[in-house]
Amino acid sequence: MDKQLILGSNSPRRKELLELAGFSFSNRKNSFDESTITETLPEVLVKELARQKGMAMDVQENEVLLTADTVVSANNTVLGKPSTEEEAFAMLAMLSGGTHQVYTAVMLRDIERHEVFVSRTEVEFWPLSEPEIHAYVATGDSFDKAGAYGIQSKGALLVKGIKGDYYTVMGLPLSMTVRELAKFQIAPTLL
Ligand SMILES: Cc1cn([C@H]2C[C@H](O)[C@@H](COP(=O)(O)OP(=O)(O)OP(=O)(O)O)O2)c(=O)[nH]c1=O
Numbered sequence: 721m722d723k724q725l726i727l728g729s730n731s732p733r734r735k736e737l738l739e740l741a742g743f744s745f746s747n748r749k750n751s752f753d754e755s756t757i758t759e760t761l762p763e764v765l766v767k768e769l770a771r772q773k774g775m776a777m778d779v780q781e782n783e784v785l786l787t788a789d790t791v792v793s794a795n796n797t798v799l800g801k802p803s804t805e806e807e808a809f810a811m812l813a814m815l816s817g818g819t820h821q822v823y824t825a826v827m828l829r830d831i832e833r834h835e836v837f838v839s840r841t842e843v844e845f846w847p848l849s850e851p852e853i854h855a856y857v858a859t860g861d862s863f864d865k866a867g868a869y870g871i872q873s874k875g876a877l878l879v880k881g882i883k884g885d886y887y888t889v890m891g892l893p894l895s896m897t898v899r900e901l902a903k904f905q906i907a908p909t910l911l
Pocket residue numbers: 728729730731733734750754773787788789790791792801822864865866867869870871872875889890891
């Protein structure tokens with residue numbers, strides 16, 4: 721029986737990126753509560769979040785489940801998604817004028833085994849003025865995004881440069897994911 725790829729994610733970006741790669745897949749919601757994990761090392765935290773999201777879902781015999789998590793790390797602080805405008809402002813003020821790391825971990829799981837891998841990208845921000853940060857937060861773009869910005873939307877204007885995979889920042893290290901999925905007999909239909 722052919723293997724079926726299942727994206728276990730509510731993130732519109734992850735769906736968009738799997739489509740970009742040419743995969744056919746189904747999308748299932750995940751309802752994992754991320755606040756239950758209190759690990760402070762970003763790489764360990766992000767892998768654990770991706771793993772637990774995947775373990776909280778069912779997987780059938782012919783399915784390969786993909787779950788993922790993204791966190792931002794700056795000055796030894798892990799930044800998730802902001803819940804208020806004040807929090808978004810504080811995160812962006814912390815990122816202003818400096819370099820931070822974005823980690824995305826992915827878990828692949830079938831009925832027999834699972835694998836978790838992580839990708840890290842460094843992002844440098846321009847120095848941002850208070851009015852600039854306020855204007856960005858007012859766009860509403862911060863809210864469902866780790867570190868309170870979206871590199872793929874208006875947040876692009878905050879970014880001076882990156883080192884590493886752009887798609888890791890957007891929420892899914894795409895080319896690495898394609899290579900790892902091949903080990904689970906999943907390949908994009910358009911390649
Ligand atoms: C830094 C950054 C993050 N993000 C997004 C990617 C992730 O969707 C989100 C971090 O939240 P996550 O908890 O990784 O994912 P999610 O809650 O959106 O989706 P799910 O758990 O259901 O898979 O931040 C961007 O879209 N652009 C960016 O530049």
